[in-house]
Amino acid sequence: MPSKLTAPRGTQDILPPQSGAWLELESRIHDLARRFGYAEIRTPVFEGTELFVRGVGETTDIVEKEMYTFLDKGERSMTLRPEFTAPVMRAALEHNLFSQGPQRLYYVGPIFRYERPQKGRYRQAHQFGVECTGFSGPEADAEVIALAWELVRSYGLTDATLNVNSIGDDVCRPRYRQALLEHFRPHAAELSADSQRRLEKNPLRLLDSKDERDRPFVESAPAFASVLCDACREHDDALQALLSACGIPFVVNSRIVRGLDYYTRTVFEITSSALGAQSTVCGGGRYDGLVKSLGGPDVPAVGFALGLERFLMMAEAVHGARVAPRDGVQAIALGAQARAVALPMVMELRRLLRAPVFMDFDDRKLLAHLKIADRNKARYALILGSDELAAGTVVVRDLETREDRRVPLGRAADVAAALGESRA
RNA sequence: GUGAUCGUAGCUCAGUUGGUUAGAGCGCCUGACUGUGACUCAGGAGGUCGCCGGUUCAAAUCCGGUCGGUCACCCCA
DSSP states (O other): OOOOSOOOTTOOOOOTTHHHHHHHHHHHHHHHHHHTTOEEOOOOSEEEHHHHHHHHOTTSHHHHHOOOEEEOTTSOEEEEOSOSHHHHHHHHHHTTGGGGSOEEEEEEEEEEOOOOOBTTBOSEEEEEEEEEESOOSHHHHHHHHHHHHHHHHHTTOTTEEEEEEEOOOTTTHHHHHHHHHHHHGGGGGGSOHHHHHHHHHOGGGGGGOOOTTTHHHHHTSOOGGGTOOHHHHHHHHHHHHHHHHTTOOOEEOTTOOOSSTTOEEEEEEEEEGGGTTOOEEEEEEEOTTHHHHTTSOOOOEEEEEEEHHHHHHHHHHHHOSOOOOOOSEEEEEOSHHHHHHHHHHHHHHHHHBSSOEEEOOSOOOHHHHHHHHHHTTOSEEEEEOHHHHHHTEEEEEETTTOOEEEEESSOHHHHHHHHTOBOO
């Protein structure tokens, strides 16, 4: 292919019929969130860079090397959002939402990360996520997890696994860190180069290393559960009991640590074998310190982000590409005169019917028009030629049963009724 | 950022040790069929062989670079 204009690396165009799957997912997301009592929030696609540096964490990979940052014409450093949590908290803070009690917010939209693309990973990706603020108890954790799981469940994604873990709080995390250091340090020389580097910086990260050399040490590492403080222990136990009571299947996975700095206590991931190496479709947890660190009140929060591209990949792996059922009407008018009569009726039908009404304006033979109807997966064809015009009728052909019916050409409502699909 | 691998019609791919005008299937258009679709048959359109440079009498084919796709590492949705 000649190197003409192409979509930037790591981005993709979503064309029909794939865009149909997106539309359906998004509409189910809005419906699901609404039923859980969450309201949508929309924030700018770019923000001042400082927000992400403070909100996501200065030493995280996202901030260190994955952000699309640029100077605007006023010399301000701006960044395309690499995630939603910091912007949502910023907006909530800016508009004083926290002084109005607990908030249940959700978002859907694109995020940007400058990474090498691979399966399930893009430079522009789309996320659905929720943020539940103002509740410090495990019920909020359970609610948020239940919401994410409900989406997975409603799609029948049977190969998904919910992994839950606790990474403690200010009291016990330092203790755990210490325990890990003591565990790994004696074997430092035997660890992978990456892990040696991570050891002093962030020993928690060693736990999700995929390197074979690290495996034996990771497996024998102490679980966070062994050093959890009483408060965190209680929170975690209660969460697990709630999940069980709600009939949500989960596994406790002590290797789930999450990469963003702001998490406290509960962390969880929904993973699937259908996604290749990027096996996480949804990740989230509690981040009680985030709002305060952004200069706001001490408000607890839980949330998650779910990758739409990855979710759709899972859905396709389980269900295959969907075959759309026949739906709608193809209006076929033969000749200019017939078109002039048909067009107003088509417009009227588009008001009366819920299903799509297709019409091609080219001068073609009936045969060609029927082929187009077939390609459009129309259920009915409305045929208006010179014979019909003279008789004041229109032929309604059921493209599935191949039955023809003649109905009077008078009112579109009669035609709609003949199609038996008029809108309530 | 690192590594592997691949770039030939809209799509999926052939193309023999470098050798004339680069092929197939699907899709698209037209016709067989004055007005009744998934089948059939016959035609047709569509390609600077990703791009740039090199080797050669000769490059889709060999070499180098570059861009892009894919997969993995890192990290994450």
